Amino acid sequence: MKFKIRRADEKDFKSILELEKKWEKEGISWGVKHPTKKDLMNHIKKDICFVVVSDKKFLGHIIAVIKKSKNFLDYAKIKKGERYGYIDGVFVLPEYRKLGIGKKLVEIVIEHFKKNKLKKIVLKATSKKLKELESFYNKLGFESKFVDMVRKIK
Secondary structure (H helix, E strand, O other), rough: OOOOEEEHHHHHHHHHHHHHHHHHHHHHOOOOOOOOHHHHHHHHHEEEEEHHHHHHHEEEEEEEEEEOOOOEHHHEEEEEOOOEEEEEEEEHHHHHOOOOHHHHHHHHHHHHHHOOOOEEEEOOOOOHHHHHHHHHHHHOOOOOOOOOOOOOOO
């Protein structure tokens, strides 16, 4: 399958918003709030946003930002005031997963962060398919730092 990954622009807003709605409808994440329309437009204009397109159909996207630490982030060894990359969200339509599209999106963002001389990338991931998600990011060199657990009391 041929697809193109490119930087998103304002004309892509509606298509990215539709992808966000599909992600939400899929119900794969545990209550993650998707960006508001205003925040999404800001990501497209000011941050890092790439889209995957095949024959004018949007297959997925990634949103990332460059942040400056307000405090020491011990788990990531990020000093106060240090700049780092943050991957805010990656989504690929279910029927196009396992084709390497998500991997390509993350690799492009990693290269973008390298060009900006960043040394660390942070992301917070939540999914009802946590083992798959963790495996995906581990293969890209990410390490798990937290485990949230829940127990029902009977």
